[in-house]
Amino acid sequence: MNLTLEQKEMRINHHQFSLDSSERERLWEERRWYFKDYCVNRFQWFNYPKWHYVASFPLHVDFEASFRCNLKCPMCFRPYIDKKNYGDMDFKLYKKGIDECVKNNLYSIRLSWRGESTLNPYLIKMVEYAKNKGIKEVSFITNGLLLKGKLAEGLIKAGLDYITVSVDGFEKYYNRLRKPITFKEITEKLKNFYSLKNSIGKGLPLLKIQALWSYIKENPKAFYDYFKDFTDKINFDPENDYSLREVPQDKDFICQYPWQRITITWNGEIPQCISDWNLYTKIGDLRKQAIKEVWLGKAMERYRQTQLSKKRLSIPCCKRCHRPSIEQIGNKPEGEDNK
Secondary structure, X not given: OOOOHHHHOOOOOOOOEEOOOHHHHXXXXXXXXXXXXXXXXXXXXXXXXXXXXXXOOOOEEEXXXXXXXXXXXXXXXXXXXXXXXXXXXXXXXHHHHHHHHHHOOOOEEEOOOOOOHHHOOOHHHHHHHHHHHOOOEEEEEEOOOOOOHHHHHHHHHHOOOEEEEEOOOOHHHHHHHOOOOOHHHHHHHHHHHHHHHHHHOOOOOEEEEEEEHHHOOOOHHHHHHHHHHHOOEEEEEOOOOOXXXXXXXXXXXXXXXXXXEEEEOOOOEEEOOOOOOOOOOEEEEOOOOOHHHXXXXXXXXXXXXXHHOOOHHHOHHHHOOOHHHOOOOOOOHHHOOOO
């Protein structure tokens, strides 16, 4: 394949960064059940967009287990979603999607998008079904409020591969941002879950926490040192201003997502992009179509061509997307601020 200089240098913006040591980074990757398959998936993940190569099936699928949430965090994008049709994904609809993913040898799924996954009463069953069918990596993001008791034990026994818990700083920030959860409570939940998954899950699911940089930048090393003994990974994200109707953009940016992933809402609708949380542009519906049909369909191909022709800002969700303008802060090994 003959690539132009522009194609070779296509920018892949990262939106999450690490506070971890190189040793913990290595262990995070190598402890996966299917490490070789993961390496192949990551090679495809970073190179297919640069090559503008469309695989026969998405490299990853996000299933929105729930659009509901049990918190009202002020820094979240949820207050700025226009279409608030809250609900949980029906298990039969989910099975339809998973069966197709398995048929096409999909490596990974994530059971979250705009809501709190643990509110879906069938979450354990969803994890168990995907793993038993052959999905190699299943994960989700949570605020951790319900991560205890039968739910915690059930997720571990179901074969969950990793879980990401949002922890935004110490008491000063966390107790205000994540109320009614307190910093003391989330610390206890994380310690209990870490101990439980090591005793009954052979170390899995891997436990990652993520913070917003705004709330740990005063002393990232203290944050790292506090959590490193009862987590497997510690990451952080830059904070975005979701109140903006139009985000300052690099007009030449080409998004990698159209060559990587597809997202399915709790009721089966398929948005043009995972960043289209308002569903400005719906390109399919799992209730009526197959994932592959949408992935290889005309709407998705138009989306890719719009990206390549540098006309991305004609797309409604792209005008509000922070990915092209995310500050590439970089990793902070072992919590160092690197000032």
